[in-house]
Amino acid sequence: MGVRLLVLAVLSVALMVVDARFDLLKPARKQASLxxxxxxxxxxxxxxxxxxxxxxxxxxxxxxxxxxxxxxENLLYQGRMQKLAALTEQNVRLRELLxxxxxxxxxxxxxxxxxxxxxxFTHRIIINKGERDGVVLGQPVLxxxxxxGQVVELMPYTSRVxxxxxxxxxxxxxxxxxxxxxxxxGTGNPERLELRHVADTADxxxxxxxxSSGLGQRxxxxxxxxxxxxxxxxxxxxxxxxxxxxxxxxxxxxxLLLVFSDNRTAEERANDAAQAQENLxxxxxxxxxxxxxxxxxxxxxxxxxxxxxxxxxxxxAPTQPAASKPPAAAKPPAATPAASKPPAAQPAAxxxxxxxxxxxxxxxxxx
Amino acid sequence: xxxxxxxxNGWIVWLTFLxxxxxxxxxxxxxxxxxxxxxxxxxxTFWALYMPxxxxxxxxxxxxxxxxxxxxDLFGQNALILTLITFLVLSLQQRLRMFxxxxxxxxxxxIFGLAQLVQLWLSALTGNxxxxxxxxxxxxxxxxxxxxxxxxxxxxxxxxxxx
Numbered sequence: 001m002g003v004r005l006l007v008l009a010v011l012s013v014a015l016m017v018v019d020a021r022f023d024l025l026k027p028a029r030k031q032a033s034l035x036x037x038x039x040x041x042x043x044x045x046x047x048x049x050x051x052x053x054x055x056x057x058x059x060x061x062x063x064x065x066x067x068x069x070x071x072x073e074n075l076l077y078q079g080r081m082q083k084l085a086a087l088t089e090q091n092v093r094l095r096e097l098l099x100x101x102x103x104x105x106x107x108x109x110x111x112x113x114x115x116x117x118x119x120x121f122t123h124r125i126i127i128n129k130g131e132r133d134g135v136v137l138g139q140p141v142l143x144x145x146x147x148x149g150q151v152v153e154l155m156p157y158t159s160r161v162x163x164x165x166x167x168x169x170x171x172x173x174x175x176x177x178x179x180x181x182x183x184x185x186g187t188g189n190p191e192r193l194e195l196r197h198v199a200d201t202a203d204x205x206x207x208x209x210x211x212s213s214g215l216g217q218r219x220x221x222x223x224x225x226x227x228x229x230x231x232x233x234x235x236x237x238x239x240x241x242x243x244x245x246x247x248x249x250x251x252x253x254x255x256l257l258l259v260f261s262d263n264r265t266a267e268e269r270a271n272d273a274a275q276a277q278e279n280l281x282x283x284x285x286x287x288x289x290x291x292x293x294x295x296x297x298x299x300x301x302x303x304x305x306x307x308x309x310x311x312x313x314x315x316x317a318p319t320q321p322a323a324s325k326p327p328a329a330a331k332p333p334a335a336t337p338a339a340s341k342p343p344a345a346q347p348a349a350x351x352x353x354x355x356x357x358x359x360x361x362x363x364x365x366x367x
Numbered sequence: 368x369x370x371x372x373x374x375x376n377g378w379i380v381w382l383t384f385l386x387x388x389x390x391x392x393x394x395x396x397x398x399x400x401x402x403x404x405x406x407x408x409x410x411x412t413f414w415a416l417y418m419p420x421x422x423x424x425x426x427x428x429x430x431x432x433x434x435x436x437x438x439x440d441l442f443g444q445n446a447l448i449l450t451l452i453t454f455l456v457l458s459l460q461q462r463l464r465m466f467x468x469x470x471x472x473x474x475x476x477x478i479f480g481l482a483q484l485v486q487l488w489l490s491a492l493t494g495n496x497x498x499x500x501x502x503x504x505x506x507x508x509x510x511x512x513x514x515x516x517x518x519x520x521x522x523x524x525x526x527x528x529x530x
Contacts, residue, residue, distance in 0.1 A: 001424075005454045008428050012450065015432075015443030020493065025442050032436045036388075039437055043393040118392050118438055120400035121490075121497040153439055160439050168495055251397065
């Protein structure tokens with residue numbers, strides 16, 4: 001018996017070391033997770049059934065009220081979107097003047113939360129999109145209000161997302177008001193982030209919005225991360241203590257957005273845009289609508305799809321008035337909102353949560 | 368696994384393990400997360416006590432690997448813990464079966480507490496050290512749950528004549 005324990009203990013230690021240091025065991029893990037991750041799905045089932053039943057028997061007045069509310073919200077967002085389109089366009093022009101790289105549009109896809117990590121000391125969640133859906137390691141995850149975290153483990157049909165508030169997670173941010181850069185680290189408390197090493201004299205105050213700065217080359221720039229809750233100046237401490245509350249509902253959101261950021265170079269984007277324009281012309285196109293007219297498409301794959309054609313590249317933009325396809329005309333080939341179609345130069349959807357941030361030019365690049 | 372051919376109705380044992388795996392990832396309210404009992408360890412303890420020829424350390428190892436995949440821990444982390452628990456239970460098996468219930472609970476508290484400390488040590492090695500000793504709480508909850516689990520499983524065993 002002792003021998004068996006010894007063998008198994010050595011085996012598990014060896015497995016741990018190999019798993020920590022090498023990628024050797026990843027395929028085995030993926031295979032096992034194919035079967036095992038259904039456990040999360042199964043344990044989530046009662047809740048989902050209950051939700052289904054509740055919605056079946058939801059009273060009419062409730063539904064009408066909800067409908068009203070959603071309509072109002074929708075109107076509000078569309079109003080904001082109109083402004084966003086104009087601002088995006090303006091931003092692109094200004095960037096052209098500055099000769100800096102253009103704003104990159106990101107595609108988003110909706111994922112659903114199917115489980116929480118059972119370990120209470122880590123903040124990780126399981127989502128129902130995996131490698132087969134095109135998710136990649138390190139991919140940013142948002143909810144409707146801000147950044148939530150990044151993908152840390154890929155499985156075929158599920159993936160594990162590390163939340164911003166995990167103690168092992170940090171994200172480069174900047175203050176939206178003045179561009180002050182800092183690093184927000186998780187504290188293990190789902191309602192708190194801490195800014196590390198902020199000078200006592202730094203211009204940061206309560207209520208400041210922190211947005212991602214894109215400096216870590218992992219998160220796209222300009223998404224809201226947190227709002228500063230308190231700034232404590234303690235003369236005994238070398239740095240100010242800055243605490244912030246994440247804007248995303250980290251422990252409440254059920255529907256999340258996966259961001260597919262565009263990692264093509266500016267030149268490739270320009271070529272793709274030109275190609276798409278040619279296709280559009282060859283197809284007969286439609287009336288060319290100026291980019292400032294917002295076009296709202298609601299498709300299942302791309303959630304708040306507002307195709308604001310911020311002409312992707314600097315040298316392609318000024319000549320063409322960034323044509324967008326007509327709202328309900330015949331479908332041009334490049335217009336399918338598929339994540340798996342890289343050459344599609346149609347402007348990717350951007351989530352409603354993104355505020356019209358005019359990030360400083362120094363932090364704009366993110367390819 | 369070991370001597371699975373000799374056992375009758377052995378599939379029920381595996382069914383309980385499956386339920387244990389589900390329970391170990393089932394969603395709980397946040398304040399109860401740190402109290403989540405070690406379901407797999409409890410089940411392993413029971414079956415190792417009463418069917419030591421069917422359920423042993425190899426079973427524990429395999430279940431531990433499954434739990435690792437589910438929880439996203441390092442491959443082998445929970446496997447080591449569960450193997451350790453099963454080893455301790457097996458080595459105390461003859462005595463433990465004779466003990467009155469409260470004494471069994473105490474022994475289980477000690478064994479599970481030890482295992483949780485090893486768990487703490489391993490997660491400290493992998494870089495996410497928990498700031499508190501709250502992880503001994505699951506051992507306490509498991510020990511308190513032991514009489515009920517043991518009662519239920521004994522009923523199951525008698526009903527289906529598993530041996």
